Amino acid sequence: MSVTLERLVQVEYLNDSEFLQVNEIAKKLHNHLCLPQVYKEIDNANSPGKSSSEVQGVFLGFAEKLGFQSEKKGLFANHPTSGLRPDYFLKTINSGILLEVERGKTTMNNMDLLDLWKCHICSEANYLFLMVPKQLSHNKTSKPYSPFTKVVNRMTPFFRTGNYTNVRGLFIYGY
DSSP states (O other), X not given: OOOEEEEEEOGGGTTOHHHHHHHHHHHHHHHHHTSHHHHHHHHHHTSTTOOHHHHHHHHHHHHXXXXXXXXXXXXXXXXXXXXXXXXXEEEOSSSEEEEEEOOTTTTTTOHHHHHHHHHHHOTTOOXXXXXXXXXXXXXXXXXXXXXXXXXXXXXXXGGSTTOOOSOOEEEEEEO
16 A cells, blocks of 8 residues: 555646646655565554654654754734745745645545645645545554545645635645
């Protein structure tokens, strides 16, 4: 097994230089996440009882080499009462990328939709990298379910012409 990457992009940005830059970063991150040892560590971090911070810890060093900053402050200055911060942020040509890692609360607490909304209201980012489990069990006896499939299905309508947000591209990594 390996990490799956689903790209959702507003049509008019497919050939934009910034999108091409973001797409290259997405590929580099995806290739790193698919390395056998890295994927094994991610899979272990996705075990019952573990948190998204353990998944983040697996690739944090690589994300920082790509230029991501952890919990960048000030990105939501226009929304001072929100208390929002991304897991990671990377400045691009004209905007930026928010990178969010979810695990147990991905769809049950709508964290995926919160992450999309955060990117939508962030004046410094038009791209979102969202990492979610392909399979998730909350404990050793619970039946696993697929947050990745649900996230892809509920995010797709936001990338249909006429239904756009400020998020020009969403890269969903299923780990």
